[in-house]
Structure formats: structure tokens, C-alpha cells
Amino acid sequence: MTATQDPASHTPAPARAHAIPSYLDPNNIGPYEIFLEQVERVTPYLGKLAFWVETLKRPKRILVVDIPVHLDDGSIAHFEGYRVQHNTSRGPAKGGVRFHQDVTLSEVMALSAWMTIKNAAVNLPYGGGKGGIRLDPRQYSTSELERITRRYTSEIGLIIGPDKDIPAPDVNTGPQTMAWMMDTYSMNVGRTATGVVTGKPVSLGGSLGRADATGRGVFVTGAEAMQNLGMPLEGARIAIQGFGNVGEAAARIFFEHGAKIVAIQDVTGTIHSERGIDPGAALAHLRATGKITDFPGTEEITRDDFWGVDCDVMIPAALEKQITLANADRIRAKLIVEGANGPTIPAADDLLAEKGITVVPDVLANAGGVTVSYFEWVQDFSSFFWTEDEINNRLDRIMRDAFRSLWAVKEQHGVTLRTAVYIVACTRVLEARALRGLYP
Numbered sequence: 240m241t242a243t244q245d246p247a248s249h250t251p252a253p254a255r256a257h258a259i260p261s262y263l264d265p266n267n268i269g270p271y272e273i274f275l276e277q278v279e280r281v282t283p284y285l286g287k288l289a290f291w292v293e294t295l296k297r298p299k300r301i302l303v304v305d306i307p308v309h310l311d312d313g314s315i316a317h318f319e320g321y322r323v324q325h326n327t328s329r330g331p332a333k334g335g336v337r338f339h340q341d342v343t344l345s346e347v348m349a350l351s352a353w354m355t356i357k358n359a360a361v362n363l364p365y366g367g368g369k370g371g372i373r374l375d376p377r378q379y380s381t382s383e384l385e386r387i388t389r390r391y392t393s394e395i396g397l398i399i400g401p402d403k404d405i406p407a408p409d410v411n412t413g414p415q416t417m418a419w420m421m422d423t424y425s426m427n428v429g430r431t432a433t434g435v436v437t438g439k440p441v442s443l444g445g446s447l448g449r450a451d452a453t454g455r456g457v458f459v460t461g462a463e464a465m466q467n468l469g470m471p472l473e474g475a476r477i478a479i480q481g482f483g484n485v486g487e488a489a490a491r492i493f494f495e496h497g498a499k500i501v502a503i504q505d506v507t508g509t510i511h512s513e514r515g516i517d518p519g520a521a522l523a524h525l526r527a528t529g530k531i532t533d534f535p536g537t538e539e540i541t542r543d544d545f546w547g548v549d550c551d552v553m554i555p556a557a558l559e560k561q562i563t564l565a566n567a568d569r570i571r572a573k574l575i576v577e578g579a580n581g582p583t584i585p586a587a588d589d590l591l592a593e594k595g596i597t598v599v600p601d602v603l604a605n606a607g608g609v610t611v612s613y614f615e616w617v618q619d620f621s622s623f624f625w626t627e628d629e630i631n632n633r634l635d636r637i638m639r640d641a642f643r644s645l646w647a648v649k650e651q652h653g654v655t656l657r658t659a660v661y662i663v664a665c666t667r668v669l670e671a672r673a674l675r676g677l678y679p
Contacts, residue, residue, distance in 0.1 A: 274352040281662055329667065334369040355664075359664035359667040368406070461489075461574070467646060468574060500515060555577055573597065588655070
């Protein structure tokens with residue numbers, strides 16, 4: 240009997256080329272190609288579990304929906320919507336919903352796959368999921384966005400649920416979006432189902448501490464890495480790319496612990512100051528003027544020059560594929576903490592490693608958000624809610640414990656921290672897959 244005929248033996252199958260799924264362009268796979276390469280790189284470390292590795296390369300379920308809505312002017316517009324469940328071997332799918340004009344199926348597939356790794360890395364009882372709608376939310380009114388959200392929720396309603404797939408906020412979505420999603424799902428099932436989404440307003444069953452959770456996780460893992468590398472936190476120079484929910488919270492918490500924010504970049508521009516930037520004042524300026532530039536005491540620099548800023552820690556907290564071969568060689572930081580999902584392409588990862596730059600990967604660094612989402616889900620099921628101090632203490636403990644155990648794997652194998660995370664996470668997912676077997 241061959242290896243491919245005997246899954247019970249867990250013997251790795253012979254190498255075999257698998258065609259790219261027909262719904263992806265083999266000449267331009269998109270962000271999902273990054274995940275596929277990451278899986279290829281970790282496969283040699285999986286031992287007998289490599290028999291099941293194709294499980295990781297193929298999403299379990301993909302739903303593409305049309306979202307027709309009436310706009311305020313009376314016309315009808317159609318939007319593309321996606322919900323991808325990458326893997327549910329360890330529990331229900333979990334992952335955000337983003338509204339962005341550049342959303343693609345490949346992107347949502349990649350994001351769902353990274354959620355699988357992320358949940359397994361910190362040992363949460365979830366698989367990976369992700370959703371998105373292809374639109375620029377700045378072009379639509381609040382009432383239009385509500386109708387779009389509600390129709391999208393109805394269209395994906397057959398595959399989401401508190402014990403099936405639990406959406407959460409992501410780029411350009413937030414507590415209000417989740418409130419609309421929860422209400423729509425509840426109306427369709429005939430009961431209030433607070434646990435169908437996380438990241439809700441606190442008054443609707445949301446959790447304290449959720450707003451800062453992802454940025455807080457970036458801080459906790461970043462601070463742990465700095466300690467291991469012998470880098471003092473006090474006075475450390477931090478450059479932040481992305482000043483939304485994640486980047487702003489990370490900047491603020493680092494600042495509160497004595498670090499110096501020397502550069503901030505967002506969609507409106509890039510500011511720099513060797514003397515340091517108060518992130519709270521910068522946020523107030525952004526809200527008042529609509530742009531980060533022209534903030535007193537800073538100079539505006541070009542978008543490309545951000546990557547060459549003299550700093551100790553760089554935090555990419557915007558979108559994927561930001562650190563490439565075109566800019567990785569310019570980075571002067573000793574440590575990169577990935578607040579965004581997939582900000583570094585694999586080839587750039589190699590270059591950073593050659594330069595001796597440590598990277599705390601996205602699937603660990605930004606897992607604080609899904610961890611507190613897990614807390615919210617648990618609180619909704621039990622109808623018993625925790626204080627913010629309890630939530631922050633539990634989050635900090637989970638993130639520190641995960642970081643320390645994964646750093647030990649890194650040291651044991653002499654690999655990058657990203658590879659260490661993938662070794663542990665893929666092992667957990669594939670162990671579950673092997674134990675469950677295949678049905679029928």
C-alpha cells in the first residue's frame with residue numbers, strides 16, 4: 240500500500256504538483272501566493288503530518304455573493320462580497336470583514352488562511368475565516384453602508400453562526416458594522432444571537448478592551464522581543480505605518496511606556512520627528528484636519544522615505560505586501576513587529592533575516608484582536624462579563640506565554656520566528672485533521 244493510500248500511517252506522500260484552482264490566475268495568484276509559499280517553507284518541519292499538508296493549501300469553503308442595494312439617489316448598485324472559511328478542523332471559523340475597493344478573492348483567501356495560523360498559534364479553539372466587500376466606504380452614506388452590510392449578512396447567513404463562523408471588524412469596519420450584522424442575522428433566525436459576531440458595541444454584548452486589543456498585542460509581543468534582544472523600551476524609537484485602530488493603539492501604548500514615536504505614515508501622508516511625536520495629539524490633529532501631515536513639530540517626508548527612517552522598531556500596521564525587495568534593504572530598524580496581515584513578502588523576509596532584523600510575524604503580533612474576540616464570544620455564551628482589567632491581564636498572559644513558547648521553538652530549530660510560529664500552528668491544525676480523519 241502506498242503512502243497516499245494509507246493516511247493512518249501518517250507517512251508523507253510523494254511530492255506531487257497540484258494545479259492552482261481554476262478561480263485563481265496562475266500568472267497572478269495574488270496575496271494567497273504568499274501563504275502558499277509560507278506553507279511550502281514549513282512543510283519540511285512537519286514530519287509525518289506533512290501527509291496532510293494539502294489541507295492547508297485549499298480553503299474549506301468559499302462563498303462569493305452579489306450584493307444589490309438601493310442607493311440614496313434611488314439607483315441600484317451591485318457589490319462583490321466574499322466569505323471564505325479556510326479551515327475548521329479545530330473549531331468554528333473566525334475572522335474579520337473588510338470594506339475596501341481593492342478586496343479580491345485571493346486577498347480574502349489569504350486573510351482567512353492567516354487566521355487559521357493565528358488562532359492555532361495562540362491556541363484558540365477556532366479555525367480561520369475572513370470576509371470582504373469590494374467597495375470604497377468613503378463614497379457611500381451611512382444609510383447606504385447599513386443597507387450594504389445588512390444585505391451582505393443575509394447573503395452569507397447560511398454559513399455563519401455562533402457555532403459555525405463568527406465575523407469581526409477589519410479594515411473600514413467597526414462596532415456599528417457588527418451591530419448591523421448581529422441584528423440582521425438575529426432577525427433572520429428569529430432570536431437575538433449576540434455571539435454571531437464579535438467586536439460589537441459593549442451595550443450589545445461586546446467586550447471591554449476590544450478596541451485596543453490588536454494594538455495591545457502588538458505592544459506585548461514587541462516588548463517581549465525587545466527584552467530578548469536586549470533592547471531597552473525606554474527611549475526606543477518607533478516608526479508606525481498605518482494609523483488606524485491597530486497602529487494608533489500600538490503607538491499610544493508604546494508611548495505610554497516611554498518609547499519615542501519618530502514617524503507615522505497613513506493614507507494622507509508621512510510625518511517624521513527625531514524629537515518624537517505625541518500620538519494622542521497627532522490623532523486629534525488627524526481628526527480635526529483630515530490628514531496626518533502639517534502636524535506641528537514634524538516634517539513631511541515621502542512615502543518611500545518612511546522605510547529608511549532611523550528607528551529601533553518598525554511597525555507595519557496598514558495592508559499586506561508593504562515590505563518588498565524594493566524597500567526591505569532600506570530598513571534600519573532592529574526589530575519589525577507586524578501589526579497588519581501579510582505586510583512582508585517572503586523574499587523580503589529572507590532579506591531582513593540576512594540583515595539580522597528580527598520580525599515578529601503578523602500571525603503572532605496581531606493576535607490580540609482575535610484573542611479578545613474569543614473572550615467576547617465566551618462572555619456572550621455565558622452572559623457573564625469581565626472587567627477591562629481582567630480582560631487585559633488575560634490577554635497579556637496569553638500573548639506573553641505564546642511568544643515565549645514560540646521563541647523557544649525558534650531557538651530550538653535555529654529558524655526565524657515566523658517559521659517557528661508556522662511549525663507550531665500547522666502542527667496543531669494538521670494533528671486535528673489527522674485525528675478527525677476524512678468523512679466519508
